[in-house]
Amino acid sequence: MNTATFNIAAVERDTGLSKDVLRMWERRYGFPVPSRDSNGERCYPAEQVDRLRQIKRLMDLGHRPGKLIATPPEELGGLASRRSTSATVDMAADDGELSELLALIKQHDAAAYQQAMQQRLARQGLQRFVQDTVAPLTRQVGEKWEDGSFEVFEEHLYTELTKRLLRQAIATLPGGPRGPRVLFTSVPEEAHVLGLLMVEALFALEGAECIPLGTQMPLLEIGRAAAAHQAEIVALSFSGAFPQRQIPGLLHQLRLILPEKTALWVGGSGVARVPRSSDAELITTLDDALAALTTWRLQHA
Amino acid sequence: MNTATFNIAAVERDTGLSKDVLRMWERRYGFPVPSRDSNGERCYPAEQVDRLRQIKRLMDLGHRPGKLIATPPEELGGLASRRSTSATVDMAADDGELSELLALIKQHDAAAYQQAMQQRLARQGLQRFVQDTVAPLTRQVGEKWEDGSFEVFEEHLYTELTKRLLRQAIATLPGGPRGPRVLFTSVPEEAHVLGLLMVEALFALEGAECIPLGTQMPLLEIGRAAAAHQAEIVALSFSGAFPQRQIPGLLHQLRLILPEKTALWVGGSGVARVPRSSDAELITTLDDALAALTTWRLQHA
DNA sequence: CTTGCTTTTTTGTCCTAGACAAACACGATG
DNA sequence: CATCGTGTTTGTCTAGGACAAAAAAGCAAG
DSSP, rough: OOOOOOOOHHHHHOOOOOOHHHHHHHHOOOOOOOOOOOOOOEEEHHHHHHHHHHHHHHHTOOOOOHHHHHSSSHHGGOOOOSSSHHHHTTTOTTHHHHHHHHHHHHHOOOHHHHHHHHHHHHHHHHIIIIIIIIIHHHHHHHHHHHTTSOOOHHHHHHHHHHHHHHHHHHHHHHHHSSEEEEEEEEEETTOOOHHHHHHHHHHHHHTEEEEESOOHHHHHHHHHHHHHHTOOOEEOOOOOTTTTHHHHHHHHHHHHHHOOTTTEEEEEEGGHHHHHOSSOOOOOOOHHHHHHHHHHHTTTT | OTTTOOOOOHHHHHOOHHHHHHHHHHHOOOOOEEEEEESSEEEEEEHHHHHHHHHHEEEEETHHHHHHSSHHHHHHHHGOSSSHHHHHTTTTHHHHHHHHHHHHTTTTTTHHHHHHHHHHHHHHOHHHIIIIIHHHEEEEEEHHHHHTTOHHHHHHHHHHHHHHHHHHHTSSSSSOSSEEEEEOOTTOOOOHHHHHHHHHHHHHHHHHHEEOOOSOOHHHHHHHHHHTOOOHHHHHHHHSSOOOOHHHHHHHOOOOOTTTTTTEEESSSSGGGGOOOOSSSEEOOOOOOOHHHHHHHHOOO
């Protein structure tokens, strides 16, 4: 297992750091320093790939690469919580029950987790389940992942199982003929969908007609889909890991592509730091989303 | 809407063609020829992006780029069927019923499609539903998409709705304590999951313990997950669009990362042309998958 | 005519190294 | 304390060259 080494394409795939960035870091900071194969191409050892992934993780949290690369690897784990602190305080409420759920994931007990969540869903009803269980749980998984107490694959397991629960719940709702037609999707390179699903669940409950197109739609295709479905609203989501600098340009382009009367609503942790603009409506919380729906209905009554 | 132009990163995102390839084609073939902005950077008009996506689509089908770029745009649509022809013949069987389902997607009538599929599922049972409905339907959607009679977003709609159905069906099955523990996932950059879900459904029916980790797991994380879950089998899937040349190296690496006793099973249309090797077991049909499971059980009884 | 091997063409990826602009951090001024 | 420069950090783009892997074409032998 130690003989495995990664070429630059594999490192890009596994860390999400572009080849350009990898080469630039090597030039500027002297890390990573891969060995070379017989063709002079870079060979990264698994150890450096792991450190790179850790660095990427902390960068998505807001740290600067220069500092991170200067930090010795063994101290990296400690840098976790940063913008988490403010959020953690005001939600210590029913931590107790939630951490039981987290513990099930941590034990990799998928069956028990699913059962516990099903019960909670039955007890709380879908709306409160989304707002009081799924949303805080997702936040906590994010934090645990950030501070290293959750592995990537544990976060994936959580996401996958929870997605299934939400989709299942949504499927039982009747398609609402009363609300606006809302098209749910994300741009290419953006694969996260859990937040979008939460909003879809809430909107479906409100009787909106939800059209889920999955993730990763090319922009021009989003335009075609909106036209074909005569969607009144296009709802997009960006995760925190999505390259922030691309977002404004991307929204501007999409705005040009979409019919004028189609609203563009954008949410997810990736847009928290994006400047407001007339291209799209930025939505940062689930409550915002519901409020936006209410407002839309008033304006189109 | 005509004022929208794409920079090279946006084109890479939307077409799946790497920046290197885009620049290379410009150098070698003289297409695409983007205009330049004030910084000398490439600006691709929407029209060229569309043509590029069409070319990429045909390349995934086996065509050569040199020919495609030489072909005038208006003739591109006609080049569709190629390796499809052989397959279409032997399945003209119950085309009738299936094409009704396809028509519902084409009309963007999500509700009716879901209802029709639910009925079929109830009538056929999960195994036959997967083998006789979902699998051929997916193949046909692929073909329709290839020959241009399905838009990308229609294929997305089909995929999303069908994924939901399968997941829902899987959720109702008891977790099997008898079979092997099978970990289902895909590598980064590979977002397609429908084929994996079909296999998961069949395996779950057979009483195997299925652990769905969603898509896009870094290789080292797949290794950790396999260890943590004590998985006996890791099942991966590659779509036809995944860069073929990366697959063998990738499987070799993963083989080095995984514990020796963990089997590596790989399927999907992307592996059809991959050379056989001792790194992984290549599985090309649903029947193969079931056969592999049976064999595994015999060998570990 | 087909099968299998070798050569040529096609094609993608990697390389170096420089330029620049956008984002950020810091300090000064209102 | 807030707002506005200014310097530093950082990512992305550009250029063309080199090379190897894949596909096609040519050719030989069964």
